[in-house]
Amino acid sequence: xxxxxxxxxxxxxxxxxxxxxxxxxxxxxxxxxxxxxxxxxxxxxxxxxxxxxxxxxxxxxxxxxxxxxxxxxxxxxxxxxxxxxxxxxxxxxxxxxxxxxxxxxxxxxxxxxxxxxxxxxxxxxxxxxxxxxxxxxxxxx
Amino acid sequence: xxxxxxxxxxxxxxxxxxxxxxxxxxxxxxxxxxxxxxxxxxxxxxxxxxxxxxxxxxxxxxxxxxxxxxxxxxxxxxxxxxxxxxxxxxxxxxxxxxxxxxxxxxxxxxxxxxxxxxxxxxxxxxxxxxxxxxxxxxxxxxxxxxxxxxxxxxxxxxxxxxxxxxxxxxxxxxxxxxxxxxxxxxxxxxxxxxxxxxxxxxxxxxxxxxxxxxxxxxxxxxxxxxxxxxxxxxxxxxxxxxxxxxxxxxxxxxxxxxxxxxxxxxxxxxxxxxxxxxxxxxxxxxxxxxxxxxxxxx
Numbered sequence: 168x169x170x171x172x173x174x175x176x177x178x179x180x181x182x183x184x185x186x187x188x189x190x191x192x193x194x195x196x197x198x199x200x201x202x203x204x205x206x207x208x209x210x211x212x213x214x215x216x217x218x219x220x221x222x223x224x225x226x227x228x229x230x231x232x233x234x235x236x237x238x239x240x241x242x243x244x245x246x247x248x249x250x251x252x253x254x255x256x257x258x259x260x261x262x263x264x265x266x267x268x269x270x271x272x273x274x275x276x277x278x279x280x281x282x283x284x285x286x287x288x289x290x291x292x293x294x295x296x297x298x299x300x301x302x303x304x305x306x307x308x
Numbered sequence: 309x310x311x312x313x314x315x316x317x318x319x320x321x322x323x324x325x326x327x328x329x330x331x332x333x334x335x336x337x338x339x340x341x342x343x344x345x346x347x348x349x350x351x352x353x354x355x356x357x358x359x360x361x362x363x364x365x366x367x368x369x370x371x372x373x374x375x376x377x378x379x380x381x382x383x384x385x386x387x388x389x390x391x392x393x394x395x396x397x398x399x400x401x402x403x404x405x406x407x408x409x410x411x412x413x414x415x416x417x418x419x420x421x422x423x424x425x426x427x428x429x430x431x432x433x434x435x436x437x438x439x440x441x442x443x444x445x446x447x448x449x450x451x452x453x454x455x456x457x458x459x460x461x462x463x464x465x466x467x468x469x470x471x472x473x474x475x476x477x478x479x480x481x482x483x484x485x486x487x488x489x490x491x492x493x494x495x496x497x498x499x500x501x502x503x504x505x506x507x508x509x510x511x512x513x514x515x516x517x518x519x520x521x522x523x524x525x526x527x528x529x530x531x532x533x534x535x536x537x538x539x540x541x542x543x544x545x546x547x548x549x550x551x552x553x554x555x556x557x558x559x560x561x562x563x564x565x566x567x568x569x570x571x572x573x574x575x576x577x578x579x580x581x582x583x584x585x586x587x588x589x590x591x592x593x594x595x596x597x598x599x600x601x602x603x604x605x606x
Contacts (some may be wrong), residue, residue, distance in 0.1 A: 190482040197478055209466045211369040211495070212412065212473030229366035230457055230526050231577070232376075232519070256579060260563045263575040275574040280581040281522045282561065304366065305470070308375060308463060 193218075193299040196242050200301050201237035203240035208305030215302040217288070219243070224289045225300050233280040236307040240273040241265070241288055243298045247272040249302055252288045270294075365529035367493040370413035371466050373500035373519070380513040382419040382506055389414035389503070390605065392426075392433040397605070401441065402539050405488045406604050408437045408476075409495025413470050417503050424459040431455055438476065440467040441488060446476035448500045487537030494530055494543065495604070502601040505594055512590065520593050521583035546603065550596040555587040 193216040204210055217225035231237060241252040253264035254276065262284065263270045270291055288300045390410055398407040411434045418427040431452050438447040453473055458464040473492075480489040501523070504516045527547060534544050564578040585593075 184583050194478060194482055202448075206463075206467070209369070209371055210470030210479065211366070211465075212371075212470050212496075213366060213369075214474055214477040215364045215366065216481070217364060225364060227364045228525075229527055230368060230522065231370065232372060232522070233581070235372065247465060255576075256563060257561065258310065258563060262566050262577055262579075263568075268570065268573075272571060273573065275572070277574055277576045279516075279576070279578050281583075282579055282581055283525045302364075303474075306369070306372065308466070 191300055196244070196299050196301045197303065199245060200240050200242035200272070200303050202236055203229045203242075204303050204305035207307060208213075208238045209308060211304045211306065213304070215304075217300050218298075219288070219290050219300050220297040222289065222292065225302075226290065227286040227302055228283070229286070229304070230281065230283055231276060231278045233278055233282075235278050237276045237278065238273055238305045238307075239286065240274060240303045240305075241300070242272055242303075243290060243300045244295055249291055249294045250288055251291050252286055252302070255285045255287065256283075257283045276284065316574060318385065319360065363532075365377045365533055367497050367530055367533075368500075368526060369416075369470065370496040370500040371411075371416040371470060373413065374416035375503050376515060376519055377417065378420040380515045381505075382510065382513055382516070384423065385507050385510075386423065386426065388507060389417060389426075389430065389499075390433070392429040395433045395437050395504070398437065401488065402491055403604070404437050404440050405491030406495035406498075406540075406543075408434065408441060408443075409492040409497070410499035410604070411437065411495075412473055412492070413496045413499035413503060416466065419462060419465045419469070422462065427459075427465070428452065437476075442477045443479060446472050446479060487539045490530075490533040490537045491540060494534060494540070494547075497526070497530060498597065498601055501597045503595060512594065517585060517590055518583055520590070520597075521554075521559075521585045523557070524551070524554045524557060527551050527554060543600070546596075546600045550593070550600065553589060553596055556586065556592075558584040590597055 197214060197216070199268040201210075215227055220227060239252065239254070241250045248270040250272070251264065251266045251270055253266065256262055263274060263275055263276065268274075272280040286302065288302060290296065290298060290300070344556055372468055390407065392411075395407055395411075398404045415430045415434065418430055433446070434447050435444070435449070435452060438444055446465055451468060455465060455468060458468070476492070480486070480492070501520065503601065505512065527550060531547050531551065532542060534540050534547070560582045562580045564580060566578060567572070567576045569576070
């Protein structure tokens with residue numbers, strides 16, 4: 168096997184190793200983040216995650232139904248407060264951002280009428296420059 | 309493939325398999341690794357877990373639909389959900405994934421109507437289908453037993469099923485089976501709509517009609533997810549037909565400034581919305597939903 172072949176093998180293996188490691192990282196964060204969806208909330212059954220680097224943002228699109236209280240939990244890394252999440256309506260009006268509240272890892276949204284929202288998640292550059300962003304959603308009965 | 313290309317690929321595949329074996333836990337194992345250190349992400353490799361051009365989509369939980377049906381006081385129709393003794397009819401991976409989602413919606417429906425025995429049968433059917441999809445650790449005997457022990461607590465049952473479906477979703481996404489994950493969501497969504505229509509003799513409840521009209525965006529999300537997975541072209545085509553019908557729903561949105569209760573960590577979203585559905589559009593939506601559901605179980 169020549170040097171070129173070795174390099175390409177190494178690159179391929181590194182990429183695959185990264186993908187496997189990233190999945191494990193997201194998995195761990197999801198476990199830690201689940202504590203924020205407390206017993207009063209029913210998990211929505213889905214797992215949202217994205218790998219972020221520097222100022223990249225993940226965009227989560229969802230419909231919030233009227234008459235429902237949602238809990239949004241957003242986590243990255245193994246401690247709270249690494250992830251900034253902001254909720255916008257379809258006209259990009261800001262409805263909430265945890266940035267103003269110490270990057271709180273969870274927040275409740277009481278929705279009067281059904282609306283489409285986008286949740287943008289980004290790493291707080293003061294705390295982290297890369298990592299897996301995990302978002303979990305629960306709702307009250 | 310020439311030999312020069314084969315060696316690195318073979319070596320990479322072997323090492324990747326080894327790494328995968330180290331990292332891919334069972335659906336319920338993910339809690340065990342909670343103490344692991346976080347991993348740095350290298351430049352240029354970020355975003356590879358993102359879905360559909362950097363966007364992630366959420367599909368409403370079937371539990372929400374079941375709760376709405378109950379709230380609207382619709383009569384319980386025991387024969388509407390999938391027959392639990394007929395799940396062997398789903399022989400392909402794609403059909404099984406759809407069935408798993410549908411059974412999740414049926415489980416929520418039976419649970420909110422407190423039909424415990426039928427709910428347990430549904431859970432057993434879920435166990436059977438999930439095992440065929442290699443997801444048996446998310447829906448194992450332990451879950452069935454916990455379900456039986458808590459039959460009188462609707463909240464616990466809904467929570468159990470939400471957690472189990474999330475565990476399955478985590479496993480599927482970590483295992484790069486996004487296509488199966490999307491199909492499970494699609495099955496749950498279609499079944500939820502189908503259950504909310506009641507049977508042919510039921511008059512459509514206005515709350516349910518409004519909820520149907522509010523599905524336009526969700527349907528767009530679902531089509532995006534399924535199109536990316538590219539394993540259900542026929543279903544995507546049918547859903548696009550439904551979307552054409554839903555485009556006939558007129559919606560309005562007026563932004564109202566949210567209010568905050570910082571002590572309770574709560575934001576009240578007060579924006580006003582409305583959805584106007586002409587009767588012929590509503591009838592067309594109902595017909596399309598029934599048609600899509602029939603073709604899945606055919």
